[in-house]
Amino acid sequence: MLYRVTLNHVEHPSPPKLEGFDRDFTVTSLGEQSLDFQNVMIINGRRTETIRRGRQYNYQLTPKRTGELTIPAPTAEVDGVTLRGRAVRISVEPASRQDVVRMEITVAPQAVYPLQPFQVTLSIAVKALPGPEADKNPLGVQSAPPQLIIPWANDRRLPEGLEPETDLDRWLGRLVDRRGTGFAVNNFRQRDVFSFFEDRPLTFMPRPEKIELSDKDGKQAVYWRYQFKRTFTATKVDVYTFGPATLKGVFGVAGDAEDRLVGKEIYAVAKALHVAIKDVPTEGRPESYCGAIGRFDLSAELTPRKAKTGDPMTLTLTLSGQGTLEDAVAPDLAKIPGIAGKFKVYDATEQTRDGRRQFTYSLRPLDADVTEFPAIPVAYFDVQQDRFVTQRTPPMPIEISRAAVLAGRDIVAAPGAAAGRSQEVEMQKGGIYANILDPNLAVDQGVDPQPWLIGLGGVTGFYALLAFGAVAWRRRSGDTVRLRRRSAPAAAHKRLHAGLDALQAGQKREGIEQIEAAVKNLVADWIDAPAAGMTAAEAARHLETLGVNGEVIAAARRLLDNCESVRYGATAADLAALHRDARPTVQSLLKALRRAK
């Protein structure tokens, strides 16, 4: 029966709850569809908008018993409000005892291991047509094909862990009858399953064979038998139910007075059958059994092969092949002699991808004397051989050297140390996923480029300023006139001191010459003129040109004249006067020159 629950005027509803349905019915979902609709019409400028919101859920109900049955009211939650539909009473008539169609589901074998294939067969025996039509296929005479429901002929609704050998298209596709005779299975329409152009029920016609069965009167009768066979494998230990399968249609049962076939509507049911998927035997199960069932190859990879005690190593075990791998667990390496006590082993990570199961272990060698990583046994159950098979990885040569510092059994170079902040080796709790424990390392290391850019710009700008200043400096340094003038005061002071010291020491000639040179050279240096041969008059004239105060010029000239006169006959009083006047005269001259420039 098709059972439809429609939720109108709601948005985003949750699927309805069909509580109590399973008491009398087997419920199969047939999908859902949106009823959202929006239409805008403008007629003579008047706008009319129609909006409909809703969702429809379709189910197939199969009664489990005959009699007066009640389909309970469905409920649905919409925006926190519980909506309730109405209950429906129906009358289920018992199937009349008939011998026209006989259906049966068989499974072989009925108990298998995971991954061991088993075949489910739906046999439909249809009584041969009466009279002259007896040699005709009883399925070739209907105006409408009989409706056959095969629950396992829908891959999307197969229970979890049940894998068909071939998919639905390939299994049923080869049974399609293009003339439209045969069984209409699961109401498959051409657009639903196969991409054909016509839109009518697909019919399937397995190759029939004639057999003899007893009819309801106990007499042998000829039947045409049609068989739908499908092979499955189960990937987990469970009990799977196949069926019931139902058939409803009109079949030819007799001929009328003119030998024309008379049809009768027949409803037949094949009882459900259960298949038990057994767990692998406990007897003889090796300790290294990992839970994998099938047939596999084992490989191992260890990196690095050279390490120091305490260094992390990564071991990857890979199981690849055909079989169930999802439940396979990582072998306990700590139990393997040769690993226990010589390696610290951390919990493995497990991953299944592309039919391969990978176990990744983190290890740390504890013993520098180990030269070989031992073979690792991994056992699986081979269903074809019906026994456990143990595979071993080859032993891997490794080089372990002693670490410089060992602290306890787990020694990890702290990330901070690796980053250069500390050279200490520190122990961390827990192994490979050990945390950094030093809270001082929780310092903000983030980079804000802005201050760095400002710094870079500042340095560049500052360098440009320096370069500009240096060029100016260099240009000025190349001015010999300026250089000479700048050096003049120091030179004048030096000569003056030398002259005064000479006079003090009684070296009259030397002292007079130094004092005279102090004044003349000062003037000459200031105007970049030769000092040699400069007379007192010339010096005075140059000073006048520079705009030096007249009193200072007079004093300077007086000093030079005194020098000239005492050179040829000086009294002690003259020398004393020269000694007294020389320093203030030179100093006042310097001041005047600086002021004059």
Place this chain on the structure above:
Amino acid sequence: MMKNVLNLKSQISNLKLKFAICILQFAILFLLPGCVRRTDLETVHQFEAAQKTFDEATTPEDFVKAAAQYQEIADAGIQSGAVYYNLGNAWMRAKQPGRAVAAYRLAQRYLPRDRALEENLRNALRRQDVAPRESLWETIFFWQNWLSYPEKFYAAAVAVGLTFLCGVVVLLLPRRRVWKRLAWVGLALSALLIASAAYDWYRFDDLTHGVVVQAEVTARKGNAENYAPAFNEKLDEGTEFRLLDRRGDWLLIRLGGGQEGWIPEKTAVLY
């Protein structure tokens, strides 16, 4: 007079030396902003509390709580390799390797030579090769994934500072050719290191990266569920990508191989 000029030059040389030292000090002040940073007390307390939660955790849910505490420190602006590393460990223990990959990648920016981090990242990615995705720039700048993000800035600053010093010496002693050559070498090195730091800034701060955090995520050709899948295979948890665009709750991503597709935002973390 010649003697005076020589004396004067000697004085000038002394002045130049003092001047150069002053300028170097100035350059260092300019170029090393915020080199010395200290952990604040609040962060220390948060860090210790997160570690306590981590140590006491026994179930994945407990480790999620520890991860949330480390994330809180990061959200407060503490971009620390240690915090991101511990965050990654917490996510791994919480059996969420996708989020762990994101945290480890962030940690790698600050702890690029850390072997334990590399091992953990390898475990999270479940593959041997965990080197950051390498571009042409990273091939040219061979040190790019060896120096940490801040170290590149420090290295560039030191190079610029030394180049500046050489440049100053060249200004003061123009006839010393050695200094001029050193200045040119320093200038080239500075340019490379500045470009390297700028590239890090581009790839870390300008680009947005992400990791798929759910199993078997279907990337689509458009930003809605009704678009066809973009790839034949679904994306595994831990798949890394670069964010190209975002529309509503959908992200346009580019995988390492250059393939592009749209995934729902809730299936990934961005960083």
